[in-house]
């Protein structure tokens with residue numbers, strides 16, 4: 001059985017059909033590039049997986065669990081979602097990270113600021129980022145920080161929605177290499193050619 005499965009999904013917005021009998025199976029630790037043309041429903045698909053958008057019909061299964069109102073929180077806990085708006089909590093970076101790892105759901109993870117410092121270097125972020133307010137970071141810096149947060153949360157499934165927008169080529173390449181090195185199930189939503197012809201399964205519709 002596949003690790004993630006969209007089974008016979010139907011989704012409409014108002015009168016418009018976005019999915020009509022859509023199927024997709026993803027294996028554990030598979031890296032998938034969702035690269036359908038704009039407007040085909042890539043973001044809607046990941047929102048369905050997170051339970052933020054509910055399809056008219058069809059089933060979504062995660063690790064053998066059917067997504068329902070009862071299981072949605074358990075399923076969300078398996079997922080790190082990094083979006084283009086990099087919606088991480090607001091505040092001073094070091095404090096935000098400390099507080100996120102203090103949430104009951106994340107308390108089993110051992111978090112230390114030195115680890116974050118190392119990640120800032122890896123992501124070519126200035127060391128003083130720690131003392132900055134998240135609102136004062138550039139969009140690209142915020143994206144990279146959101147990715148670091150996603151990595152440190154150590155969830156099984158990563159959804160990365162347009163996370164390389166605005167980065168330079170070198171950093172993008174580094175990012176792709178990094179993602180491929182993890183034994184996680186990763187869904188990348190992107191139009192960026194940087195992900196093409198890599199070790200990602202390209203899925204379009």
Ligand SMILES: Nc1ncnc2c1ncn2[C@@H]1O[C@H](COP(=O)(O)OP(=O)(O)OP(=O)(O)O)[C@@H](O)[C@H]1O
Nearest residue numbers: 013014018036037038039040041042043044045191
């Ligand atoms: N809440 C909503 N209400 C109505 N229409 C919506 C809603 N969300 C998305 N849509 C429409 O559904 C279609 C699919 O949107 P979605 O964002 O899922 O596509 P996408 O493939 O991710 O697009 P892009 O690559 O441009 O980001 C689009 O035409 C969009 O305008």
